[in-house]
Amino acid sequence: MSVIRSPSKSIFRPAAGIDQSVLEAHSDLIQDINRRKLLKGAISLGALTMLSGCDVSDDSEIRKALLAVSRWNDGVQEFIFRPNHLAPTFDASLVLKPPRYNAHYPIEEVKPVDVTGWKFELSGLVRDKKAWTADEIYRLPDQDMIIRHICVEGWDYIGQWSGVNLRSFLERIGADTTAKYLVFHCADGYVETLDMPSALHPQTMLATKYAGEIMTDPFGFPLRLRTSTKLGFKNAKWITAMEVTNQFTQTFFGKEGNNWFSGI
Numbered sequence: 001m002s003v004i005r006s007p008s009k010s011i012f013r014p015a016a017g018i019d020q021s022v023l024e025a026h027s028d029l030i031q032d033i034n035r036r037k038l039l040k041g042a043i044s045l046g047a048l049t050m051l052s053g054c055d056v057s058d059d060s061e062i063r064k065a066l067l068a069v070s071r072w073n074d075g076v077q078e079f080i081f082r083p084n085h086l087a088p089t090f091d092a093s094l095v096l097k098p099p100r101y102n103a104h105y106p107i108e109e110v111k112p113v114d115v116t117g118w119k120f121e122l123s124g125l126v127r128d129k130k131a132w133t134a135d136e137i138y139r140l141p142d143q144d145m146i147i148r149h150i151c152v153e154g155w156d157y158i159g160q161w162s163g164v165n166l167r168s169f170l171e172r173i174g175a176d177t178t179a180k181y182l183v184f185h186c187a188d189g190y191v192e193t194l195d196m197p198s199a200l201h202p203q204t205m206l207a208t209k210y211a212g213e214i215m216t217d218p219f220g221f222p223l224r225l226r227t228s229t230k231l232g233f234k235n236a237k238w239i240t241a242m243e244v245t246n247q248f249t250q251t252f253f254g255k256e257g258n259n260w261f262s263g264i
């Protein structure tokens with residue numbers, strides 16, 4: 001395996017089996033990341049893959065991941081490697097209204113969830129499996145956070161989310177917080193999972209509001225996950241059910257070749 005040119009200047013070194021040409025092809029972004037000192041010390045392409053969920057065999061995926069990192073703010077590296085620390089939060093004046101939509105299909109194809117008859121179902125390692133109506137969820141204490149959303153496609157925005165803190169909800173329903181995973185099932189058939197430490201992070205919530213108002217249909221009404229520490233695709237929208245389990249479950253984007261952890 002060849003070594004990337006001018007290694008003393010670059011914080012990037014290829015993981016085993018990755019050709020340096022892959023990184024050289026994106027030297028503009030890498031230089032930008034270096035210049036802005038977004039990542040301190042050396043990081044391998046393998047680590048970048050782990051952090052951003054990109055598929056290193058796919059060149060456009062690498063570009064997306066590098067773009068994502070280059071657009072992130074300066075506190076990123078400290079946060080990446082110290083997951084119990086809080087993610088940066090922002091001033092309300094920076095909140096994008098309305099938020100930027102994404103899913104694996106266009107916004108015109110969103111099928112709004114009819115909240116009449118909608119229930120949030122619970123299963124698995126949970127003491128109280130009673131299903132929740134939207135009104136019951138609205139009555140729970142709200143947490144509010146203004147955080148950056150970052151998508152592997154290489155764009156991001158600052159959003160203001162409110163809802164119930166996930167850790168406090170898990171405690172309320174008697175979930176086994178020593179279990180490994182939460183699995184979220186969504187009205188559009190999407191399935192996403194979350195590792196328990198990320199679920200217990202103080203900035204992880206079941207969101208119901210955006211910018212102080214009940215969120216609109218494209219953004220996950222009536223209930224979505226909102227993490228501060230995970231890439232966009234981990235943030236399941238239009239949630240209908242949550243399972244607490246030790247069993248690993250395949251996810252939509254996992255099947256597409258993204259890394260499961262996908263923490264930034």
Ligand SMILES: Nc1nc2c(c(=O)[nH]1)N[C@H]1C(S)=C(S)[C@@H](COP(=O)(O)O)O[C@H]1N2
Nearest residue numbers: 100101102103104151186190232233235237
């Ligand atoms: N149910 C469901 N949730 C989803 C998706 C999806 O296709 N279906 N897409 C994910 C992706 S890739 C992103 S970037 C975010 C976008 O959230 P936003 O529309 O609020 O920005 O939702 C995530 N949650």
Ligand SMILES: [Mo]
Nearest residue numbers: 151152232233
């Ligand atoms: Mo995304």
